[in-house]
Amino acid sequence: MSMTQKILSTHIVKDDSTSPVIPEIGEIIEVEIDVIMVHEQLGGRIAPEYEKLGLDYIKHPERVVFILDHWVPSPTIDASNMHIRANEFAKKYKIENILGENKGICHTVLPEQGFIAPGMIAIGSDSHTTTYGAFNCFSTGVGATDICNAFATGTLWFKVPEPLHLIIKKSTFEKGVFAKDLALSLLEEYGVDDLIYQAMEFSGPGLRNLTISSRVTLANMSVEMGAKNAIFEFDSITENWLLQNSYYLSRHGEHFNSISCDEIVEGKSKTIDLSTIQPMIAKPYSPDNVSEVNDCIGIEIDQGFIGSCTNGSLEDLRSAAYILKGHTVHPDTRCVVIPASAEIYLEAMREGLIEIFMKAGCIVGPSTCGPCFGGHMGVLGDNEVCISTTNRNFRGRMGSYSAQVYLASPATVAASVIQGKITSPSTYME
Amino acid sequence: MNTITGKVWVFGDFIDTDLIIPHAYLATSDPSELTKHAFESIYENFYQKVKRGDIIIAGKNFGTGSSREEAVFVLKQMGIAAVIAESFARIYYRNLINLGILAIQIENITHAVKNGDIITIDCRNGTLQNTTTSETFIFPSFPSFIVNLIEKGGTIHFLKEKLGKH
Ligand code: SF4
Numbered sequence: 001m002s003m004t005q006k007i008l009s010t011h012i013v014k015d016d017s018t019s020p021v022i023p024e025i026g027e028i029i030e031v032e033i034d035v036i037m038v039h040e041q042l043g044g045r046i047a048p049e050y051e052k053l054g055l056d057y058i059k060h061p062e063r064v065v066f067i068l069d070h071w072v073p074s075p076t077i078d079a080s081n082m083h084i085r086a087n088e089f090a091k092k093y094k095i096e097n098i099l100g101e102n103k104g105i106c107h108t109v110l111p112e113q114g115f116i117a118p119g120m121i122a123i124g125s126d127s128h129t130t131t132y133g134a135f136n137c138f139s140t141g142v143g144a145t146d147i148c149n150a151f152a153t154g155t156l157w158f159k160v161p162e163p164l165h166l167i168i169k170k171s172t173f174e175k176g177v178f179a180k181d182l183a184l185s186l187l188e189e190y191g192v193d194d195l196i197y198q199a200m201e202f203s204g205p206g207l208r209n210l211t212i213s214s215r216v217t218l219a220n221m222s223v224e225m226g227a228k229n230a231i232f233e234f235d236s237i238t239e240n241w242l243l244q245n246s247y248y249l250s251r252h253g254e255h256f257n258s259i260s261c262d263e264i265v266e267g268k269s270k271t272i273d274l275s276t277i278q279p280m281i282a283k284p285y286s287p288d289n290v291s292e293v294n295d296c297i298g299i300e301i302d303q304g305f306i307g308s309c310t311n312g313s314l315e316d317l318r319s320a321a322y323i324l325k326g327h328t329v330h331p332d333t334r335c336v337v338i339p340a341s342a343e344i345y346l347e348a349m350r351e352g353l354i355e356i357f358m359k360a361g362c363i364v365g366p367s368t369c370g371p372c373f374g375g376h377m378g379v380l381g382d383n384e385v386c387i388s389t390t391n392r393n394f395r396g397r398m399g400s401y402s403a404q405v406y407l408a409s410p411a412t413v414a415a416s417v418i419q420g421k422i423t424s425p426s427t428y429m430e
Numbered sequence: 431m432n433t434i435t436g437k438v439w440v441f442g443d444f445i446d447t448d449l450i451i452p453h454a455y456l457a458t459s460d461p462s463e464l465t466k467h468a469f470e471s472i473y474e475n476f477y478q479k480v481k482r483g484d485i486i487i488a489g490k491n492f493g494t495g496s497s498r499e500e501a502v503f504v505l506k507q508m509g510i511a512a513v514i515a516e517s518f519a520r521i522y523y524r525n526l527i528n529l530g531i532l533a534i535q536i537e538n539i540t541h542a543v544k545n546g547d548i549i550t551i552d553c554r555n556g557t558l559q560n561t562t563t564s565e566t567f568i569f570p571s572f573p574s575f576i577v578n579l580i581e582k583g584g585t586i587h588f589l590k591e592k593l594g595k596h
Contacts (some may be wrong), residue, residue, distance in 0.1 A: 003442055028575055044456060045499045055593065068476050071457065078457035085459070127497040141521055143499035145528035145585045152589055157575070192444065193491040197520055226491065228520055286444065363440060373453045373496075394446045397453075401471055 002267070003198040003231045004261045007138040010257075011121050014156050016108030023048050023053030023160045030157050032152045035115055035139075036064045036122035039106050040071060041078075045144035046125060050089070050151060058093045059154040063353040066090045068101035070369045075376035078128040092284035093151075103366035107131040107220065112341055114247030118234050119257030123150060128309055128391065130223045133200075134215035135242070136259055141223065142294035146322055154251040155264050161228045165261075165269035168206030172291055173274045178319065179214030180389065180409035181274070183221040184280035194279035196226035203233040203261035212241045213315040220310045224287040234258035279425055281387075282407035285395045293412055296422045303386040304335040304417035305398075306410050308334030308372040310341075311389035312340025314347055316410040323355040323414035323428040329361040335413075336378040338365045362417075374399040387416045435550045435561070436485040436511050438543050441472065443489035447522070450493065450501040461507055468504040479480065482509030485549060489515065489540045493522025501527050512551060514539055514558065527576055530584030534558070536567050553577075 001009070005023060011031035012021045024150040038046060044187050058064060071079035079126045083101070090098050103109045118136035123129060132139035142156070150156045167188075173181075200222045202215070210310070215232045217369055217391065224232035232238070239256065242248045306312070306320050317339060328392050329335045337357045339345035345367055348354050357364050364377075371378030372390045380386055381397030386406070388398065393405035408416075411425035418428070469476040486505070492515035493501060502525040505513070512532035515541060518538045526533040534551070536558060543549065547562040558567045572580075582588040 028573060045503060049586055053590055053593065076457060081459065096543075109452075125497060127495065127507060131498075141497040142524035143497050143502070143521055143528060146524060149528075149585055149589060152593060192494060193517060193519075196491070226494070228518060238520070256511045269518060375453070392495065394448050396448050396471070 001262060003197060003201050003233065004138055004161060004229060006259050007119055007121060008158065008160055010119070023168045025160050025162050027160050028157055028427045029160060030155050031121055032155055033123055034063060034120040035110070035122035035304060036147060036150050037106055037122065037126070037129060038066050038147060039112055039126060040067060040082055040086060041125040041144060043084070044090055046147050047085055047089040049144055050148045051146065054154055054279060055152060058095065058151045062096045063094060063154070064095045064151070065097040065099065065110060067103060067106050067109060069105045070373065071375050072101035072368045073366070076233070096318065102342060104339070105312065105369055108312065108340035108344070111135055111342055112245070112247070113250040114245055114249070117248070117252050117257065117311045118238065119259050123147070123156060127223050128220050129367040130227065130229050131216055131220040131309060132194055133219040133222070133230040134212060134232055135341050136232055136238050137228055138231065140229045145374060148381070159197065159220060161197050163201045163267050164195060164239060165264045165267055166200055166202045167204035167264070167269060167271045168202065168210065168268040169271050169273050170205040171274040172209045173277060173351050175223055176411060176429045177277050177279055177383040178409040178411060179210065179217040181277050183278030184217050184282055184290045184407065185277055187221070187224055187282065187288045188280070192224060192286060193226045193290045195222070198227050200230040202230065205348045207233060207271070209274060209314060212237060213313040214404040216313065217310055222428060223289070224391055231259070234262040257278055279409065279412055281412065281422070282393055284393055284404040287407060293408065293422065293424050296406065297424060298359045299406070299422045301333055301416055301421060302384040303380065305371050305380060305386060305390065305415045306413050307340060308369065308390040308393045309337070309340060310391045311410050312344065314344050316389065317329065317344065317348050317353050317391045320410040320414040321356040323411055323425060324362070324418065325356045327360055329417045333415040333417050333420045335362040336371055337362045338370055340366055340376070341367050344357050371398055371430060373397065387413050388423060389413055432554055433550060433552045434485070434511050435548065436483045437481065438485045438487045438545065438547050438549055439480065440540060440543055440545050441486065441488040441492070442540070442583050444491050444494060445480070445488055447493060447495035447498055447501040449499065451504050452494070453496060455499055458460070461503070463525060464500060465504045465507040468508065480508045480510070483511050484509070485511055486513045487539055487543050488513065490517050492518050494519040497521045499525045502526050502531065510513055514538060530580050530582070530587070532580060536569050541565065542567070556557040563585055
């Protein structure tokens with residue numbers, strides 16, 4: 001059984017609770033949901049749809065986590081009104097976990113605040129909810145109506161996905177190569193639709209060379225390949241991360257419903273050798289329009305962005321600061337840096353990273369999605385070119401329809417903003 | 431959910447949710463204002479050109495990108511009767527079903543239709559005919575669970591009935 005199947009099978013809604021049920025691949029099943037993440041969408045389509053049901057309750061308000069992150073602090077009247085509608089709904093239906101607008105980006109904050117645990121099922125009103133699979137759980141994004149369904153019943157239907165086993169061979173990344181480069185290499189191979197409805201299951205002896213931040217980047221971008229979810233096998237890295245997280249300990253104790261990967265006897269699989277990965281870049285206008293950074297050297301850029309739920313972790317900020325230290329951003333380029341959460345921001349301050357960014361001439365913003373979706377704080381103008389650590393570069397994603405976005409690792413973005421043009425991180429690595 | 435006949439609008443591959451409804455407009459709470467921007471970068475003033483009962487035909491990975499249900503909601507507002515695509519992005523497919531819009535996957539369909547052709551979909555027999563060219567395609571029948579949701583007009587109506595009974 002795949003890890004995804006194992007988790008789904010322990011959550012199946014069944015009439016007779018004695019017999020274990022093993023769901024078949026392709027079967028449509030109803031499962032209990034452990035965590036329901038909602039953000040601004042709560043004030044968008046979720047609230048008006050839920051009101052139509054005429055219910056005066058949410059079945060499990062303790063399972064709902066509500067956060068504001070896309071437009072914080074609000075840049076427009078419309079966005080403020082959306083926040084007001086969302087907050088009113090959360091109060092009216094007694095949602096128990098209200099995180100407000102000062103914590104950071106949903107996918108970074110939920111694990112950080114201990115809401116995500118191995119073996120659970122989490123859904124969210126956001127396509128990048130796949131991110132939590134880094135912590136050995138099943139998680140996926142859904143639309144507003146699915147959220148309403150889960151609010152009302154505590155359950156949701158899923159088609160059991162077919163697994164794709166990604167086995168990391170004993171290997172490590174070369175210097176200047178990161179999980180983002182691996183994610184982009186996978187996009188080069190699978191395109192944006194090869195893995196629709198599938199579960200990406202990561203395991204293998206090289207897994208221990210992928211930090212939690214690396215796993216987050218990979219699970220995050222699995223949705224760019226069309227995957228339903230991505231899941232990483234539980235190991236000592238998962239365990240240590242959770243044990244060091246006081247929020248996790250206070251919610252779950254030192255207990256894990258860890259899910260391990262059986263010996264892979266069937267299903268599609270691919271072996272990954274980390275040492276063969278090169279710095280990669282996705283060119284406009286699709287995350288699978290991938291080539292090596294070396295093939296794009298010299299393309300002039302107007303903006304660099306380091307942040308988002310894909311690459312706004314402390315580790316990401318460290319790798320960017322390592323390169324930017326003692327350098328300045330090119331005078332014709334602006335560089336926006338946004339730590340993915342307030343906790344990361346604080347730690348980056350303590351470590352002196354924020355000072356490095358500011359001395360280099362970067363604009364450091366409060367934790368928000370902001371420029372990632374063209375919302376605020378770095379929206380691109382006509383024909384502007386941006387190199388970004390985010391996950392999508394569709395037309396219009398970060399602003400003007402004519403703007404062009406290149407996706408790369410924080411190290412590649414940092415090297416590029418110094419030169420004002422796309423630059424290999426190896427230029428700044430001793 | 432027996433037969434549907436309507437005029438088609440043809441779209442290419444990889445029409446993402448930003449092309450269906452740009453993120454910048456999502457904060458508005460006015461449905462008609464939102465709908466004005468549907469597909470605006472592909473067909474200017476699409477909302478004025480489209481008629482209730484029209485059908486969308488698209489290429490690969492239709493609806494890829496964000497989970498925003500607005501990208502299906504605007505179709506519902508415009509009265510789109512069905513969406514046929516060579517493949518769908520996963521969340522978009524769920525959203526179509528959840529809002530009670532018929533979603534059918536047929537390989538290479540974009541090569542067999544032009545804008546303005548009239549097609550007839552027979553859900554019971556799983557056939558789609560381009561009545562302009564007489565070409566016919568087949569598709570597998572839907573699981574009863576999905577038929578039920580669509581016949582009820584979407585998940586909210588389905589839930590209302592289900593929860594109302596308890
Ligand atoms: S940072 Fe970007 S991808 Fe992540 S949740 Fe925010 S808008 Fe979505």
